[in-house]
Amino acid sequence: MAYEIIKKVPTSEEIIAKIPLSAEGYANIERHHQEIEDILSGKDDRLLMIVGPCSAWPSDAVLEYAKRLKELNDKVADKIKLIMRVYIQKPRTAKGWTGPINQPDPLATPDIEAGIWYCRELMVKVVEMELPIADECLFTHNARGFQELLSWVAIGARSTEDQEHRIFASSLECPVGMKNPTHGSLKIAINSILAAQHNHYVVFDGYEVKTSGNKFAHLVLRGGAGVTNYDVESLTEVNELFKKNDIVNPAVIVDVSHDNCMINGVKDHNAQYDIVLNVLDSIKDKPELRKLVKGFMLESFIKEGRQNAENNPNIDLGGLSITDPCLSWERTEKLILNLKESLSDNEQ
């Protein structure tokens, strides 16, 4: 093989032993899974909101964000199930910073062992705060030590058509959101869900295994090819494809970032706020679609916007994204409180 070994990395057992999660933490994750599954199956009519920074860096700012989100959670939990993005791996268009798991200091050389400690510690801390966490499953190798901390997993737009990721998704106990591919084909996205809900034979860790099939695999709409796909027409098309393909627990999460916040070819992170409200408004008189939309994903951090990590002598460590631009904390809080209010109003 064409590679150079840098050093041995700790095994999953060593990682878990060094930074253990409490029994209470594990029990919380189980409860989160159950609640999220109930929302996806329609037993619980709260909305899922998957919010947090594009990439989980730097850790101090991520923990400050978690603290604020936890406080907000206590005010909205009867209407909204909040899940925090703790994204440790980043897919790239071609190459670049692949997230804190590979490079915990984006300005130093990659150091995966240091990245492992950074990410495990961060995730365990957030889970111990009783917040459910989400990540994208970018690599299917070496998932243990991280995967079991998650309450929601994404299969990214660039991996959603890949058989290895689909089969991996079929083996997870965690609810998994399959994004539509970057080019936007909803048909291929539905194929991904079908494949993830089905069982498969595959090799894991030296064993032939039969996956269970993930009955809570669902769709995440993120726009495609620079065009949004959160409109009523797209949702109607998804609804019809779900029916045609006998999808179990048909559910859609609308990612209001990525190509869904493109305006004239440019990403406007601030538009995320309005898109959430627009989507709910557009389907309020369409009960079938309203039932289909189980929640939203947004990219949000403490400070609004983004910065370059490279060539930036005054890098801001106070919660300003170094990957995609994010909504500020203030706007995030206002959006979620507004949302809770409108959900309560609808009931009366």
Add this chain to the structure above:
Amino acid sequence: MGYRVVKKLPTADEIIAAMPLSEAGYKSIAKHHEEIQAILRGDDNRLIVVVGPCSAWPDTAVLEYAKRLKALESKVSHAIKLVMRVYIQKPRTIKGWTGPVNQPNPLEAPDIGAGAIYCRKLMVNVVEMGLPIADEALFTHNARGFIELLSWVAIGARSSEDQEHRIFASGIDCPVGIKNPTHGSLKIGVNSVVAAQHSHYIVLDGNEVETDGNKYAHIVLRGSNDQPNYSIENIIELSNLFAKNEVSNPAIVIDVSHDNCMVNGAKDHNQQPNIIMQVLDQLDANPEYRHLVKGFMVESFIKSGKQNAETANPIDLGGLSITDPCIGWEDTEKMLLALSERIIKRA
């Protein structure tokens, strides 16, 4: 995790020990790599033709095909570097038979232990005949025991945008052909080539490793959305993208099957030889792009067409595809002889 363990599998070391490749076999692979790299670099003017069944089943017919291909090789090797498809894993649109490595008997339950032995044995046999072999890297786990037998690897259309596969491609010695994605974006296809040519940090087998970057990663055009993409306009677009992205060893292999042999929405496998000739005609008319097209991929088996393994009664074990339709051996031989003659003339 949501899975049930079926059984323990032999390790890569056990698989290799049970069915070793001779020293001459390893040497021939090194020589094949070098020849294919020389063609991709432009130091050797021959064309690469990756040819063989859609899926490597059943083994007796695959070996018969290999025997015929080997006999033909000496007649065309001055013009064509033949590489035989021995495809042991199959990507599916949704689900279905995933190839002999998972299910060596398509009519019985999957048995990966038996599949690993079936596939290693078949691959070793073909390599020992002196033929270079090709496969698609569908799964990046447990590649050892198989990947080092290959002289050419494909990253499939459904995986070419996936970071795990791109980084895997950047860490293998073997020349890798990255297919354009199913939706056809050549820009994303070239991004995949750029990512595979670049070095990356990643965990492999419990180690942090830095991949070398695969300087022989190149693009494979396979059409998209029921439309072909082998026209001169597509080749010019790629030429510009290669230059813009400073791609090393810029090279295109044209897969004349898949969406490239779609005629009015239906796949016509018999078109494959004609498409090769059409591409060469276009390149003759636009000689400045001729150097970019380094070869072709063809789906071919002993018999023309395909059958359905589940419903065929009786199932034909004499070399009739159970996945995509193939051209038969006679057409394959005719095509390769004609191609060889044409390449010699053009040189």
